[in-house]
Amino acid sequence: MTGRSLSPNSKPGKTYRYDRAQGLELLADLPMGQLMNLAHQERVRRFPDGTVTFVVDTNPNYTNVCVTGCAFCAFCRKNHDADAYLLSPQEVAEKVATAAAKGATTVLLQGGHNPKVRLQDWQAYIATISSACPHVHIHPFSPAEIVFMAGRENCSVTDVLQTLWDAGIRTIPGGGAEILTESVRQIIAPRKATTDQWLEVCEKAHRIGFKTTATMMFGHVETDDDIIDHLLRLRHLQDLTPGFTSFIPWSFKPGRTPLTQRVKHPAHPARYVRIIAVARLVLDNFRHIQSSWFSENISAGQLGLLAGADDFGGVLVEEHVHKEAGHYSRASVDDVVTIIRRAGFTPARRDSFYRIQETMAPPVPVGTGLFMADR
Numbered sequence: 001m002t003g004r005s006l007s008p009n010s011k012p013g014k015t016y017r018y019d020r021a022q023g024l025e026l027l028a029d030l031p032m033g034q035l036m037n038l039a040h041q042e043r044v045r046r047f048p049d050g051t052v053t054f055v056v057d058t059n060p061n062y063t064n065v066c067v068t069g070c071a072f073c074a075f076c077r078k079n080h081d082a083d084a085y086l087l088s089p090q091e092v093a094e095k096v097a098t099a100a101a102k103g104a105t106t107v108l109l110q111g112g113h114n115p116k117v118r119l120q121d122w123q124a125y126i127a128t129i130s131s132a133c134p135h136v137h138i139h140p141f142s143p144a145e146i147v148f149m150a151g152r153e154n155c156s157v158t159d160v161l162q163t164l165w166d167a168g169i170r171t172i173p174g175g176g177a178e179i180l181t182e183s184v185r186q187i188i189a190p191r192k193a194t195t196d197q198w199l200e201v202c203e204k205a206h207r208i209g210f211k212t213t214a215t216m217m218f219g220h221v222e223t224d225d226d227i228i229d230h231l232l233r234l235r236h237l238q239d240l241t242p243g244f245t246s247f248i249p250w251s252f253k254p255g256r257t258p259l260t261q262r263v264k265h266p267a268h269p270a271r272y273v274r275i276i277a278v279a280r281l282v283l284d285n286f287r288h289i290q291s292s293w294f295s296e297n298i299s300a301g302q303l304g305l306l307a308g309a310d311d312f313g314g315v316l317v318e319e320h321v322h323k324e325a326g327h328y329s330r331a332s333v334d335d336v337v338t339i340i341r342r343a344g345f346t347p348a349r350r351d352s353f354y355r356i357q358e359t360m361a362p363p364v365p366v367g368t369g370l371f372m373a374d375r
């Protein structure tokens with residue numbers, strides 16, 4: 001394997017489209033240095049000014065009660081569990097206000113599939129947060145939650161989406177994608193939205209005018225073929241309805257989950273970096289690829305910036321889902337700015353449309369040290 005067949009030969013300024021076999025070759029065979037270099041070249045072509053964006057956000061979960069029972073989830077609780085909760089709109093708004101006082105500009109609002117929560121409750125969350133924190137962007141309800149809500153209300157996905165649009169929502173997080181192949185979903189999330197349902201929500205959302213992100217959770221029972229199929233399905237939908245703002249992968253966190261017993265080899269940080277690089281190359285119609293200091297660790301997140309990523313994710317004021325699985329990483333805005341600068345890029349704070357709000361100091365001069373220690 002030389003990787004020679006994988007070198008783009010398109011004209012300058014043009015995007016090269018990798019086919020399925022080439023995508024697999026990138027993921028499985030290309031030496032790490034070549035892969036990172038290829039992805040970095042593509043990143044430089046798209047973002048020649050070397051900007052790396054991040055957002056200051058908060059992820060309060062309005063409920064941890066869930067009837068879906070995904071095998072990878074340490075967050076969900078049954079209704080009768082002692083630590084089960086369902087927050088009122090006022091309680092959520094107070095959390096958002098607290099985060100806003102610490103600098104959060106976006107709230108990523110998600111929760112378990114709780115049958116007690118109805119569409120009018122979602123409207124109440126949105127209205128109460130909007131009233132309490134009019135300057136905070138609300139980025140709510142994953143495609144999987146929207147499919148569940150449509151079933152709960154016995155209405156169409158479009159009806160749910162239109163209700164959110166009418167409430168002023170313009171962006172939706174792409175959670176619940178996991179791996180978009182049914183053979184994998186049957187093992188890790190058999191009662192969750194199917195591949196087709198997840199894609200259908202995104203397509204319909206894009207057609208209404210929403211922007212969404214696309215996610216992927218790897219490092220459990222999936223194969224390389226599954227990962228490439230996932231990317232190609234996203235790419236195909238982006239060709240049809242170009243509403244995805246970014247691709248956000250993260251690795252399965254095995255702590256305290258039933259799926260742990262089936263995972264013999266948890267994802268190594270190098271695998272994360274490979275997937276960032278392959279995503280940058282295969283998702284030629286996605287502008288932004290996120291490497292997250294939070295979901296992996298600071299070093300892996302920083303390395304991802306040298307493997308094609310242009311976004312560093314959120315500086316989370318509040319987060320529970322990863323913490324329940326025993327994964328916890330902390331960084332302040334100053335830390336994130338330093339991490340980006342030490343990787344050789346210019347940090348910039350963005351909003352949920354990936355519009356730059358504030359550009360920070362340029363990269364640290366070479367020789368001042370690359371990585372920050374994980375904590």
Ligand code: SF4
Binds near residue numbers: 067068070112
């Ligand atoms: S991942 Fe989401 S849908 Fe699945 S069990 Fe956890 S809270 Fe429920």
